[in-house]
Amino acid sequence: MPIDTTVPPSNRAHQELVSALEELHRAAGRPGMRKVSALIEEGDYPAHISHEGVRTTLKGLTVPRWETVQSIVAVLAAACVDPPRDPAAEVARFLPLWRAVTEGESSGMRSARELALSQGWGTHDGQWTPEALLGMMINPFNAIEIDPSLAVPHEPVVSEDEWVQVGVLLIEEHGAELALRALLRTLKGDYLGAEEGSPYGYHYPDQAAVDMATAFRYGCDRILRRLAVEPNLLQRSISAMHADETMDREDRIEMLSAESDASLMREVMTVTPENWHELSEQAHHQIFGYLIKKIGPVGRFGLPPEQRFRITWRVPEPPEA
Numbered sequence: 001m002p003i004d005t006t007v008p009p010s011n012r013a014h015q016e017l018v019s020a021l022e023e024l025h026r027a028a029g030r031p032g033m034r035k036v037s038a039l040i041e042e043g044d045y046p047a048h049i050s051h052e053g054v055r056t057t058l059k060g061l062t063v064p065r066w067e068t069v070q071s072i073v074a075v076l077a078a079a080c081v082d083p084p085r086d087p088a089a090e091v092a093r094f095l096p097l098w099r100a101v102t103e104g105e106s107s108g109m110r111s112a113r114e115l116a117l118s119q120g121w122g123t124h125d126g127q128w129t130p131e132a133l134l135g136m137m138i139n140p141f142n143a144i145e146i147d148p149s150l151a152v153p154h155e156p157v158v159s160e161d162e163w164v165q166v167g168v169l170l171i172e173e174h175g176a177e178l179a180l181r182a183l184l185r186t187l188k189g190d191y192l193g194a195e196e197g198s199p200y201g202y203h204y205p206d207q208a209a210v211d212m213a214t215a216f217r218y219g220c221d222r223i224l225r226r227l228a229v230e231p232n233l234l235q236r237s238i239s240a241m242h243a244d245e246t247m248d249r250e251d252r253i254e255m256l257s258a259e260s261d262a263s264l265m266r267e268v269m270t271v272t273p274e275n276w277h278e279l280s281e282q283a284h285h286q287i288f289g290y291l292i293k294k295i296g297p298v299g300r301f302g303l304p305p306e307q308r309f310r311i312t313w314r315v316p317e318p319p320e321a
Contacts, residue, residue: 013097013100013101014060014063014101015060015277016097016100017060017069017094017097017098017100017101018058018059018060018277019277020093020094020097021057021058021060021069021072021073021094022058022277023281024073024076024077024080024085024090025058025076026280026281027076027080027085028076028077028079028080029079029080029081031076031079032051033051033052033054033055033058034051036049036051036054036072036075036076037049037050037051037053037054039075039078039079040054040071040072040075043074043075045070045071045074045075046067046070046071047065047067047068047070047071048071049068049071049072053068054072057069057072058072063101063102064098066095066098066102069094069098070091070094073087073090073091073094074087074088074090074091075087076090077089077090077091135182135185135186138166138167138170138179138182138183138186139186167179211297214305214308214309215295215296215297215305215309216288217305218295218305218306218309219288219292219295219309219311220276220284220288221305222311223287223288223291223292224273224276226291226317227271227272227273228273230318233291233315234268234269234271234287234290234291236315237290237291237313237314237315238290240314240315241255241289241290241293241314244293244314247293251289254289255286255289255290258282258286264280264282264283264286265286267279267280267283268283268286268287268290271283271287290314291313291314291315292311292312292313292314293312293313293314294311294312295309295310295311295312296309296310297309297310298310
């Protein structure tokens with residue numbers, strides 16, 4: 001779910017938590033609230049939650065205690081089968097999301113001790129966590145061209161001065177211990193994007209997947225902005241898609257096939273910025289295909305989405321946009 005940047009940070013953090021819970025609930029097969037409550041009651045979980053407590057948490061109607069989120073996440077993760085999910089890993093993924101709601105954005109970073117005890121940098125499905133950004137920026141490989149005898153030749157991502165400035169800010173905000181532990185982890189070979197069997201082969205093997213996920217989220221955010229101010233945009237975009245003779249044949253077949261699903265199309269045709277988060281992921285993709293003809297990177301990795309990606313709309317944006 002794209003996050004509205006006009007709402008207060010605490011509300012945005014809550015939206016992110018609810019969006020993540022919604023995705024996990026969907027991946028688990030959308031078990032009923034009473035079922036989730038019963039499974040929590042039967043298991044060894046830190047909280048016992050009524051079905052109403054499960055509902056208010058999943059719907060974002062309240063800010064729950066951590067024990068509540070922990071129990072719901074563990075049960076839902078255990079119910080995921082295609083593909084399966086590790087409950088412990090999912091609980092660890094949700095902790096910084098919950099902390100950002102209850103303690104503010106600065107709480108998103110794990111403590112030095114948590115970083116030392118954890119494995120990996122916490123990236124999930126292309127999502128950049130505070131630790132992942134820390135892992136990228138603390139790695140000197142990204143600031144200097146290390147001798148080929150130690151690492152593959154490459155073009156630095158940031159300048160040496162930028163790398164130093166980021167390190168100084170990191171130490172000021174989170175302490176020297178966290179920065180040094182992150183640097184040690186990197187220098188020992190546990191670096192962001194590391195690939196087993198390729199020591200010093202620093203690169204991002206999942207860059208294409210990261211780009212696709214980031215582009216989709218950015219495109220959805222732009223779609224919501226246009227839907228909020230342009231009447232009949234969806235209907236005009238659907239007409240433009242049907243009339244587009246340059247559209248890829250496979251993409252057209254996929255879009256037209258989806259149109260035969262009456263339930264899906266009811267979701268699509270009733271979309272508003274207010275009910276976007278209530279729609280299914282399939283509806284999001286269908287709306288995306290109607291409004292956006294093409295989206296792709298035009299800037300280097302690491303730039304903000306509006307500078308990295310270019311959108312070709314089926315219905316061009318009005319000049320004042």
